[in-house]
Amino acid sequence: MASTTANLVICGAGMAGVAAAYHLAVRQGIKNLVLVDERPPLTLTSDKGTQAYRNWWPGPGDTMVRFMNRSIDLLEELASECNNSFRLNRRGYVFLTADEGQIPHMRRTAEEICALGAGPLRIHPGPEEYNPSPPEGFEGLPAGADLLLDRALIRQQFPFITDAVIAMLHVRRCGWFNAPRLGAWLLEQAQRSGVRLLRDRVVGVETAGGRVQTVRLQSGARIDTGAFVIAAGPYLRQVGALLELDIPVFNELHGKMAFEDDLGVVPPSAPLMIWNDPLYLPWSEEERRALAARAETRRLLEQFPAGVHFRPRDDGGKPTLLIIWTYDTHIQEPVWPPQFDPHYAEVLLRGLGSMIPGLAAYFGQGARGYVDGGYYCKTRENRPLIGPLPVEGAYVIGALSGYGVMASQAAAELLAAHVTGASLPDYAPAFLIERYKDPAYQALLDRWDALSGQL
Numbered sequence: 001m002a003s004t005t006a007n008l009v010i011c012g013a014g015m016a017g018v019a020a021a022y023h024l025a026v027r028q029g030i031k032n033l034v035l036v037d038e039r040p041p042l043t044l045t046s047d048k049g050t051q052a053y054r055n056w057w058p059g060p061g062d063t064m065v066r067f068m069n070r071s072i073d074l075l076e077e078l079a080s081e082c083n084n085s086f087r088l089n090r091r092g093y094v095f096l097t098a099d100e101g102q103i104p105h106m107r108r109t110a111e112e113i114c115a116l117g118a119g120p121l122r123i124h125p126g127p128e129e130y131n132p133s134p135p136e137g138f139e140g141l142p143a144g145a146d147l148l149l150d151r152a153l154i155r156q157q158f159p160f161i162t163d164a165v166i167a168m169l170h171v172r173r174c175g176w177f178n179a180p181r182l183g184a185w186l187l188e189q190a191q192r193s194g195v196r197l198l199r200d201r202v203v204g205v206e207t208a209g210g211r212v213q214t215v216r217l218q219s220g221a222r223i224d225t226g227a228f229v230i231a232a233g234p235y236l237r238q239v240g241a242l243l244e245l246d247i248p249v250f251n252e253l254h255g256k257m258a259f260e261d262d263l264g265v266v267p268p269s270a271p272l273m274i275w276n277d278p279l280y281l282p283w284s285e286e287e288r289r290a291l292a293a294r295a296e297t298r299r300l301l302e303q304f305p306a307g308v309h310f311r312p313r314d315d316g317g318k319p320t321l322l323i324i325w326t327y328d329t330h331i332q333e334p335v336w337p338p339q340f341d342p343h344y345a346e347v348l349l350r351g352l353g354s355m356i357p358g359l360a361a362y363f364g365q366g367a368r369g370y371v372d373g374g375y376y377c378k379t380r381e382n383r384p385l386i387g388p389l390p391v392e393g394a395y396v397i398g399a400l401s402g403y404g405v406m407a408s409q410a411a412a413e414l415l416a417a418h419v420t421g422a423s424l425p426d427y428a429p430a431f432l433i434e435r436y437k438d439p440a441y442q443a444l445l446d447r448w449d450a451l452s453g454q455l
């Protein structure tokens, strides 16, 4: 049986584990670090999302805005360092509504989040001109948000959007990047700094005197170490249980569809766009009758919630739309491959068709889309867990929900500060597992929503 030693072992080479390895080995100079994953790196959840980022987060307080602003600072720093090999852009997120009644809410939310530190709010028409975002690049662009209340101006920017639109909120310190490429770059830098990547499964963690002592792998190998970091994504609970810890997280299934826009309905330069209104799916009279006739399809005639969204992706010259809409949330243990509503693809197309009428040309062709996804590992208030665990030498970086690639850099930097004893940013206590012991925090949780900040 192989036995080795390490200063630190990380369980999981998704975005969280790889970023942790980078920050610990490259930025903090920790030697003899082992990264263990039973799968190829970045292939479970971290390559399944839309890979988008935003500094647009609700309260309570400014914790999430500050945390994400820091993560985006680091993403920009890394992009500059590697000649933007992971194609970070800053096209923004665009929220749209056709409902007059939504405007006061849209404005109030924008004022609140801008005041939390997302940047200034500009209202159009107003004293300043609206500046659209360029499709590529991230430097020298405004932060905050632009609220456009002029339908003609909105349609001038985005003529493919329904003419029913009446308001648009363009949030600016947002965009997307190629997460697998960023992850591969971080891993390469970490390996150059001596990190060893092992393809194996962590099956046990032995402790002595209440401290981490040995990590046991499925192959039979044993790694003697004083520090163990859990970065196990949707398996956070299971790996926590190896230390007899009950980590308070659950998993929620989320899917997305990649759909080739071969008619070029949406320009490839579009930002990430979100329809802010609940809607009824557009069906023909004949389809409506057929759906109404069967109990299992009747719900497709009911109202669907707000939030269908997409962003374009260039698939080697083939214009593709990545479409997401979580109209049902399912809490479950991970099952592979994940199973989605059989109508999911068609529902996404029709839902997005309310925002982009030109997509009607594809109605009935949902089966052409490629549906995949994964699990958001979440705490009940949708904030992450980063820092030491109640077993000495054990740490966690997880519960990164639907924001794990955007948060990866600030999360990993924070984890590294906990491990090395460096000074901590002021948002650090908000992400400790200890927070649940605080009665005041518990009281706050009763009024907190697990969908907080989720699109």
Ligand SMILES: Cc1cc2nc3c(=O)[nH]c(=O)nc-3n(C[C@H](O)[C@H](O)[C@H](O)COP(=O)(O)OP(=O)(O)OC[C@H]3O[C@@H](n4cnc5c(N)ncnc54)[C@H](O)[C@@H]3O)c2cc1C
Binding pocket: 011, 012, 013, 014, 015, 016, 017, 036, 037, 038, 039, 040, 041, 042, 043, 044, 045, 046, 047, 048, 049, 050, 051, 052, 053, 200, 201, 202, 203, 231, 232, 233, 234, 235, 239, 254, 255, 256, 372, 373, 374, 375, 376, 397, 398, 399, 400, 401, 402, 403, 404, 405, 406, 407
């Ligand atoms: C549909 C969808 C859309 C999303 N969109 C976005 C987005 O736009 N922006 C964003 O920031 N985030 C998004 N996310 C969320 C983001 O993808 C996740 O938060 C992030 O990938 C989590 O990273 P992770 O490293 O914690 O987990 P994972 O990527 O799941 O990695 C965990 C790793 O741990 C390994 N592991 C587990 N147990 C063991 C063990 N016992 N031994 C060895 N290895 C083990 C697994 O094999 C896996 O490789 C989206 C997610 C989905 C599903």
